[in-house]
Amino acid sequence: MSNPASLVILGASGDLTHRLLLPGLGTLLKQHSRPDLTLVGAAFDEMGDEKWKEVVQSALSESGCPQGRIDQILATTRYIKIDVTDPDELRALLDSCPSDPVLYFALPPAITMKACEALATMEVPPTLRLGLEKPFGADAETAHELNQLLTRIVPERQIFRVDHFLGKSTVLNLLGLRFANRLFEPIWNAQNIDHVVIVTDETLALEGRAGYYDKAGAMKDMIQSHLLLVLAMFAMEEPARVDELELRDLMAHVLRATELWSGDPVADSRRARYTAGRIGDRDVPNYVDEEGVTPENKTETLAELKVRVKTSRWADVPITLRSGKALGDARNGITVILKPVGHLPEGFKNTPAPNVISIGMKPENIAVGITTNAEGDVLDLEDSVLFTELGSSAVRPYGEILEGILDGDPLLSVRGDIAEQCWRIISPVLQAWQDNKIPMDEYRAGSSGPANWM
Numbered sequence: 494m495s496n497p498a499s500l501v502i503l504g505a506s507g508d509l510t511h512r513l514l515l516p517g518l519g520t521l522l523k524q525h526s527r528p529d530l531t532l533v534g535a536a537f538d539e540m541g542d543e544k545w546k547e548v549v550q551s552a553l554s555e556s557g558c559p560q561g562r563i564d565q566i567l568a569t570t571r572y573i574k575i576d577v578t579d580p581d582e583l584r585a586l587l588d589s590c591p592s593d594p595v596l597y598f599a600l601p602p603a604i605t606m607k608a609c610e611a612l613a614t615m616e617v618p619p620t621l622r623l624g625l626e627k628p629f630g631a632d633a634e635t636a637h638e639l640n641q642l643l644t645r646i647v648p649e650r651q652i653f654r655v656d657h658f659l660g661k662s663t664v665l666n667l668l669g670l671r672f673a674n675r676l677f678e679p680i681w682n683a684q685n686i687d688h689v690v691i692v693t694d695e696t697l698a699l700e701g702r703a704g705y706y707d708k709a710g711a712m713k714d715m716i717q718s719h720l721l722l723v724l725a726m727f728a729m730e731e732p733a734r735v736d737e738l739e740l741r742d743l744m745a746h747v748l749r750a751t752e753l754w755s756g757d758p759v760a761d762s763r764r765a766r767y768t769a770g771r772i773g774d775r776d777v778p779n780y781v782d783e784e785g786v787t788p789e790n791k792t793e794t795l796a797e798l799k800v801r802v803k804t805s806r807w808a809d810v811p812i813t814l815r816s817g818k819a820l821g822d823a824r825n826g827i828t829v830i831l832k833p834v835g836h837l838p839e840g841f842k843n844t845p846a847p848n849v850i851s852i853g854m855k856p857e858n859i860a861v862g863i864t865t866n867a868e869g870d871v872l873d874l875e876d877s878v879l880f881t882e883l884g885s886s887a888v889r890p891y892g893e894i895l896e897g898i899l900d901g902d903p904l905l906s907v908r909g910d911i912a913e914q915c916w917r918i919i920s921p922v923l924q925a926w927q928d929n930k931i932p933m934d935e936y937r938a939g940s941s942g943p944a945n946w947m
């Protein structure tokens with residue numbers, strides 16, 4: 494049985510709310526009825542209760558939530574027009590919640606900061622929980638300030654820094670794959686792994702999100718948060734038990750040891766921006782011509798970063814993190830390229846390619862490349878793949894994340910020091926980019942990236 498809670502989505506008219514948050518909630522409600530959950534939508538927009546209910550109905554039914562449970566939510570949900578930076582309006586919003594409030598900040602980071610400053614000036618309900626979207630702050634300094642500000646509002650246990658990649662089943666599966674198999678953990682180290690690549694290439698372009706994205710860019714939007722956390726899960730030492738304290742300590746340990754590969758941001762990072770092109774049957778405009786974009790912001794839509802984890806397990810293993818938008822093919826996952834075998838017996842007709850382990854995040858799967866003899870020829874080597882599709886979790890990543898917040902379980906939320914470490918790692922790169930030390934390359938929308946990156 495769940496506790497009564499009022500889930501207040503600040504930024505209810507935004508892209509995140511209708512595209513990921515509400516559908517995630519729908520998958521959660523499909524699994525577990527939460528009769529005591531009240532949903533409140535709040536934003537600047539004038540949309541009103543009726544339009545909000547349409548948004549909720551459409552997003553929850555798209556996720557397969559049974560109509561009976563949708564009706565339960567629709568019976569009490571309402572929409573409030575608010576400027577979240579105004580303390581009086583926030584106060585009134587909190588006072589109107591019928592049960593323990595959970596404020597979910599689906600807002601641009603600068604607005605989240607202002608809303609938290611407003612909250613810090615008032616007395617809040619002692620049970621108030623805060624769910625904060627990424628990017629957490631806008632740089633290392635503001636992330637630190639935000640952490641300090643938040644602890645003036647509620648204790649750390651009531652702060653949920655959201656990173657929905659931690660709710661993805663393949664990311665969680667890194668634990669099972671490594672620590673519940675004899676096969677993988679013994680080779681999960683610099684003695685056996687040559688290099689690692691973690692990629693999220695999207696075919697989505699800006700999708701009307703200039704207000705947020707043009708101030709963030711690929712490095713802050715994806716690498717600073719999601720991909721560094723995936724790296725932390727990928728590279729962590731073995732936990733004694735799977736709980737919040739162990740996992741978050743071990744993730745922090747990896748991130749504290751993570752540095753730019755050579756220490757020089759000019760050598761260890763690249764950035765690029767898409768120009769007009771075609772993706773499938775969609776024409777995509779030049780990024781700088783997209784509505785709401787300020788070309789002077791010099792926002793990158795594709796970023797790459799090369800790092801190392803300075804522990805004996807990972808010494809000298811280059812790890813590349815890459816993420817971009819408007820690319821021709823979606824790629825989403827971790828590729829682990831193993832070293833060649835120590836010694837290959839003489840006589841084989843060919844040299845085997847290195848074994849590759851691919852952990853797909855979307856779709857979720859694991860592929861292990863192996864080399865065997867070709868049929869009927871003991872000396873001819875050929876490559877094949879052992880492949881398993883991971884059954885996608887019935888609850889989508891945002892459903893998992895919301896479940897943690899509603900149940901008060903911080904396992905899948907990002908601890909404050911971890912968020913700050915992620916910023917520390919990319920800070921020299923952001924500085925070098927700001928100082929124009931690294932060129933802004935270009936790639937055609939629908940291509941696989943800049944020609945000089947191949």
Ligand SMILES: NC(=O)C1=CN([C@@H]2O[C@H](COP(=O)(O)OP(=O)(O)OC[C@H]3O[C@@H](n4cnc5c(N)ncnc54)[C@H](OP(=O)(O)O)[C@@H]3O)[C@@H](O)[C@H]2O)C=CC1
Nearest residue numbers: 504505506507508509536537538576577599600626627628
């Ligand atoms: N979209 C995505 O795919 C993902 C987004 N996120 C994160 O979610 C956050 C929001 O992103 P996204 O939804 O894309 O952004 P949008 O620009 O689409 O939405 C921002 C929302 O904030 C509201 N807002 C802005 N200022 C105020 C204010 N002063 N008072 C009240 N409401 C305000 C807007 O209201 P109005 O429209 O009425 O002005 C709108 O509802 C970002 O931190 C982003 O990183 C995380 C994962 C995925």
Ligand SMILES: O=C1O[C@H](COP(=O)(O)O)[C@@H](O)[C@H](O)[C@H]1O
Nearest residue numbers: 657693695697714715719855890
């Ligand atoms: O956080 C974000 O993630 C989405 C990609 O998430 P996925 O679960 O669909 O892979 C990305 O499109 C968006 O720009 C970013 O803010």
